Amino acid sequence: MKNAVNRDILDELLKNGKEVYQGKYYMDGKYVKKDSPKSKRQVKPQETKLCQSIREACERCGAHDGMTFSFHTEFRDGDYVASMVAKVLVEEMGLKDITVAATSLGNAQEVIATYIEEGKIIGVQTSGVRGKIGEVISAGKLASPAIIRSHGGRPRAVEAGEVHIDIAFLAASTSDIFGNAKGVGGKNNCGSMGFAVHDSHYADHTVVITDTLVGFPNLPSSISAIDVDCVCVVDNIGDAAKISTKEARMTDNPRELMMAENVAKVIAATPYFKDGFSFQTGVGGPSLAVNRFLEKYMVDRNIRMSFALGGTSSAICELQDKGLVDHILDTQDFDQGAINHIFKHPNHHEIDLSEYANPANKGAYVNNLDFVVLSALEIDTSFNVNVITGSDGVLRGAPGGHPDTAAGSKCCIIVTPLTRGRMATVCDEVVTVATPGDCVDVLVTDYGIAVNPLRQDLIANLDEAGIPHVTIQELKEKAYELVGVPDKLDWEDKVIAVVESRDGTILDVVKQVKPFSF
Amino acid sequence: MKNAVNRDILDELLKNGKEVYQGKYYMDGKYVKKDSPKSKRQVKPQETKLCQSIREACERCGAHDGMTFSFHTEFRDGDYVASMVAKVLVEEMGLKDITVAATSLGNAQEVIATYIEEGKIIGVQTSGVRGKIGEVISAGKLASPAIIRSHGGRPRAVEAGEVHIDIAFLAASTSDIFGNAKGVGGKNNCGSMGFAVHDSHYADHTVVITDTLVGFPNLPSSISAIDVDCVCVVDNIGDAAKISTKEARMTDNPRELMMAENVAKVIAATPYFKDGFSFQTGVGGPSLAVNRFLEKYMVDRNIRMSFALGGTSSAICELQDKGLVDHILDTQDFDQGAINHIFKHPNHHEIDLSEYANPANKGAYVNNLDFVVLSALEIDTSFNVNVITGSDGVLRGAPGGHPDTAAGSKCCIIVTPLTRGRMATVCDEVVTVATPGDCVDVLVTDYGIAVNPLRQDLIANLDEAGIPHVTIQELKEKAYELVGVPDKLDWEDKVIAVVESRDGTILDVVKQVKPFSF
Known part of the structure; x- marks a missing residue:
């Protein structure tokens, strides 16, 4: 059965009420009876x-x-x-x-x-x-x-x-x-x-x-x-x-900095960029670097962020210390600076994964997010994003909060170089869909910016601000021109992983790659 | 069917797995599959x-x-x-x-x-x-x-x-x-x-x-x-x-102060009164007044309280501000002083009722309590306490945390005048059992102190400290001598309330009183 991102989901995976992905709001308003633990009672006084x-x-x-x-x-x-x-x-x-x-x-x-x-x-x-x-x-x-x-x-x-x-x-x-x-x-x-x-x-x-x-x-x-x-x-x-691995580094790569600057420009061109806006970045180099460019716009326009969400790095803590961020809602800390900052600043709060992003509770913070800036291993011309499998089809990534924030935010910006090594990042069809295209609004690459045609409002915002943009097809063509059309991967029939949408429907499957050797 | 506090529980109340009270540790270690809500999913972005x-x-x-x-x-x-x-x-x-x-x-x-x-x-x-x-x-x-x-x-x-x-x-x-x-x-x-x-x-x-x-x-x-x-x-x-009603007042009644002082003496005579002890008082006048007498012993012996538990009044906040109490674990605030204090002092914490006292979780704070000082409407010669019905059999009280703290603490002290008006507080059999006698250790009245014979260790402690005590039978005799033997209440057959033990077993029932008129 084909789902809403055009992936074939085998019937055998659709047991016990499992359904295929049917768009980002399919489950909204439906009731769920929660599960609960089987817990051991402690009635007696306890010593330890x-x-x-x-x-x-x-x-x-x-x-x-x-x-x-x-x-x-x-x-x-x-x-x-x-x-x-x-x-x-x-x-x-x-x-x-x-x-x-x-x-x-x-x-x-x-x-x-x-x-x-x-x-x-x-x-x-x-x-x-x-x-x-x-x-x-x-x-x-x-x-x-x-x-x-x-x-x-x-x-x-x-x-x-x-x-x-x-x-x-x-x-x-x-x-x-x-x-x-x-x-x-x-x-x-x-x-x-x-x-x-x-x-x-x-x-x-x-x-x-x-x-x-x-x-x-x-x-x-x-x-x-x-x-x-x-x-x-x-x-x-x-x-x-x-804890602070290379994913959390602040880039000094000029190409990444250029992309980060363009992301900040896009953000500043939208109507959501106003006093009290909310914001999240991923941990990729260019994503993290957006913080520093955003600061300039915030100061210039005299606006503050109401909350920064998700995984937290020193960059955002520094913005808070400068008085530019009211609250940090923190699910994990990417570096020692952030670890030392949480609970010290009265408005740097710990939140749990359900508060952060669970689409089956009564309103997670991602549902209130204005902007999220995220990276991608691949993005296709339907704006579907892969952050799970490498171009060789091997599992080597993590959706993390990517699909949650993309779906919940008013403006989801993907930032990625057009190519990595000999691989096109923008392509006809991603190997694995981690975040469906209906959740992704803008793509910023080192070769140009593309806006999801579902978001004509954002296209108008960019035009108004004089920010040039192209179609995602043009970016894909440019990528293929630079590094060639990617080879089709050759798959076995065996499904080795199921990718669930945040709402529990099935978004994609990953099959065993052949020939596969270590 | 008779339960462990000798009350007859009708079979019709023992449906759906309900059991009669069988002693304070009967449910310990048994597993319970928790219930859970049926909750409405919020997938879409929310405005309000x-x-x-x-x-x-x-x-x-x-x-x-x-x-x-x-x-x-x-x-x-x-x-x-x-x-x-x-x-x-x-x-x-x-x-x-x-x-x-x-x-x-x-x-x-x-x-x-x-x-x-x-x-x-x-x-x-x-x-x-x-x-x-x-x-x-x-x-x-x-x-x-x-x-x-x-x-x-x-x-x-x-x-x-x-x-x-x-x-x-x-x-x-x-x-x-x-x-x-x-x-x-x-x-x-x-x-x-x-x-x-x-x-x-x-x-x-x-x-x-x-x-x-x-x-x-x-x-x-x-x-x-x-x-x-x-x-x-x-x-x-x-x-x-x-919020601050008469229950939360600090007494100036000399008889209540004398009882409070005796409670503090008893506490100071036990081995649990040492650096890092924990403590809770109820809101009755003499209970609250214990705080002020305890302070003297704490200063004299140079010991501090690790935590004060439960409903919180200014008295305990003041002890914390003096550095005598490390933590206040607060379920409700009895006066403006306490309301203004919570969250201001870094170690005055809010805890919820499950953390406080739920005997079906993995260890509530009451299970770590050294002392609790509680009041009573009546206490009988089996040390069963009534805090639910008046001597006329009418519902006019609240178990609150009484049974929980009595069961969980190492030393539960009941403080009450021997008589109230023309009613004996110490009696042969309480109208309604709210807290079973196996959870109650010491009774302090204005006519003397009695220790539960189950607690020979505490009897030895009091003897060693030279604190006089009598049997609870003697206190009851004295009460009856002062105000007479209470009349038997005349009940209808109809059960108007079921009193559950903290572990969910049935402790007692309250029947309709006859003749009853407003």
């Missing part, structure tokens, strides 16, 4: 929830074959906890048929790739899939298709009961002995724990893992003790220095 | 959730015959919102067969008594029942027995699905247009909104009612916009000046 080891916590929480465990990735490439836990479950306890429910998967969790190859881990539900894990899944080694969701789609799926978490293992920078936990005050701080909070509410069992035990009560906390069964203390939960 | 009227909000949220609505009573005797809403549902919309789920009911909601008499409101689930509402229920005018629960029992019942709230109407001192709401910053402030938070998570629909609309985002908030369907602005949500 401390366990001697992660294994003891696993046993107390009834770890078993066929279970689903979750973890968050606020520590990004510096996360130690997911691997520790996977090792205990698989190697120490010998469990099998395990499903992983992660906010992302990358090099820090590489051991999971091995367990997938060994058939111990048979299911993966995640936003990002990068590195070795992406390769083994792309090679067809996972027993069932990986389910890839956006940051808003994840809490939606948890609340819908499509992911029921048996045990959530949540790395926390500090915790007291009862599990009041947060991302600051420890020896390895991640700042916001917005990726972890929702799991603590919906998992049957929650284990807090920390390297810095503090006095009770550790308040205000991100994770409340009422949701925590066990607390484990380990030497190090992660390497906070690795 | 403001409604023109409460009626419009009711209609948008599908108000219907047979529905259950809830509200909180942080404004105590100054609450306007519950009555406003009840009038809209019953008088404007003409709905019938309505159930009320309240954190308490008193004079501020008197209109509900009329609707009970008229048969429009057919069910009541509450903690407190005072004033006219208590009288009409006691007169048998409610169609089904009222269900009376403690503050911890309420969130437990909601999570168990025993109370499913169709619409929660939550008074908030401030809100933005999307429903981020809190109890400070407005023209009528209640401080903590700890009674409201849990409802916002579990109700199918949530309506925030405020008299002070503020800019978006109103953060940090007590109620999150993701749980809110509608926002209504009214002239006044309440009269904050009426």
Whole structure:
């Protein structure tokens, strides 16, 4: 069955009420009965929830074959906890048929790739899939298709009961002995724990893992003790220095800076750019750099941002410190500057993934967003964006908040160079649709700007401001002229991943690429 | 069937898995599958959730015959919102067969008594029942027995699905247009909104009612916009000046002060009185006065309180400002001093009823409490306490956090005069059991102190400290000697209220008193 982005979705994937993507507002106003955890009552006075080891916590929480465990990735490439836990479950306890429910998967969790190859881990539900894990899944080694969701789609799926978490293992920078936990005050701080909070509410069992035990009560906390069964203390939960990876760098590439400047120009040309506007950037080089160009326009026109949303970097914190941003609503921190800033500034707030982007609650912040600036691995002439698979068809990306903010915002701007190496970024048809074209408004490249024809209002705004723009077809032609028409990928029949829209409908599938070799 | 406090519970009340009270730890460790709301998805960008009227909000949220609505009573005797809403549902919309789920009911909601008499409101689930509402229920005018629960029992019942709230109407001192709401910053402030938070998570629909609309985002908030369907602005949500009623006064009665001093002596004689102890008082005059005597012992021994729990008054805020209390964990504020203090002191925190006392989560704060000082309408020689019915058998009280803190704390002290008017407070058998005797450790009266024989350790502590004590039988004899043996109440067969233990088992029933006249 074809969906609204023209992808064929096999009937076998449309079980248990699953539907195909039918446009960005298809689910609006429909009711959902939320799922809920099966929780252990604590009636007696308690002395402590401390366990001697992660294994003891696993046993107390009834770890078993066929279970689903979750973890968050606020520590990004510096996360130690997911691997520790996977090792205990698989190697120490010998469990099998395990499903992983992660906010992302990358090099820090590489051991999971091995367990997938060994058939111990048979299911993966995640936003990002990068590195070795992406390769083994792309090679067809996972027993069932990986389910890839956006940051808003994840809490939606948890609340819908499509992911029921048996045990959530949540790395926390500090915790007291009862599990009041947060991302600051420890020896390895991640700042916001917005990726972890929702799991603590919906998992049957929650284990807090920390390297810095503090006095009770550790308040205000991100994770409340009422949701925590066990607390484990380990030497190090992660390497906070690795949180800031190259994705979060501020670019000094002149081509990226030029694109960033053009993005700011586009923003300033729209009617949404007025006092009290709201804004989010992704972590790509040119996206982050938009902050610095936007500042000039804000000062010139004497306007302030009401809130900056999502993943947070020092750049936006500095804008707040200058008085240009009223509130930062922070789901994760990309660098030490942001980690040191959250909770220090009275209006730099932690929010969780449901507040951020869940399209099945009563109004996530993305639904109030004016502008979002996002990157892309590919974008096609229907404005569909791929941030999941490389041009070789291998899983190596993450939708993250991309589809959520694109759908919710009034003006979604994609910024990307026209080509990367020998690959066209703008193309006839993206390998994988992560964000549907009906959510994307403007494309800014190093070879020109294109506006989605659905947004004639924005076209008029750009014309009025004297900002030149072309059709996306012209940009694609230019890209093909520069690097050639991309070769068609050759796929096996096997579906190795399902890409869900933020509302739970099926947006696309990823098949196994052939011939595929490491 | 007799329960563990020797009360006969009719079989007809033991449906749907209901059990009789079987001791304070009976439910410990048992699993519960939590209930959850049926929630309306908001996928589209939103402009506002403001409604023109409460009626419009009711209609948008599908108000219907047979529905259950809830509200909180942080404004105590100054609450306007519950009555406003009840009038809209019953008088404007003409709905019938309505159930009320309240954190308490008193004079501020008197209109509900009329609707009970008229048969429009057919069910009541509450903690407190005072004033006219208590009288009409006691007169048998409610169609089904009222269900009376403690503050911890309420969130437990909601999570168990025993109370499913169709619409929660939550008074908030401030809100933005999307429903981020809190109890400070407005023209009528209640401080903590700890009674409201849990409802916002579990109700199918949530309506925030405020008299002070503020800019978006109103953060940090007590109620999150993701749980809110509608926002209504009214002239006044309440009269904050009426929050501090006589229950919250600081006594100057010498007899009460003497009892308070003796309570402090008992506390200081136990091994739990050491640096980092935790403490809660009720709102009765002598209970509140304990704070001032405790201060002396704390200073003398150079010890500090790690946390003060529960309803909060200026007295404990002043102790915190003097550096004697590390944290205040605040479910409701009893006076303006406390309202002005919460959120100003960095360690004066709002907590919700589930964090406070829910015995079905993974560890409420009451389970970590060292001392609680509570009042009583009656206490019997089995140490069972009545805080629900007057000596005439009419509903005129509230369990509140009484049973929760008594059960969770290491040392529960009841402080009460031996007689009130011509009534014995210490008696053979309380009219209604609100807090079972196995949760009560010490009784302090103006005629002496008695220790529960279950607590031989505390008896030894008092002996060691040279604090005289007698048996509770002796206190009862003294009371009867002073005011005579109480007359037996004459009951109809009709059960007008069921008193649930905090764990959901049935502790007692209240029958209709005969002859009964107003």
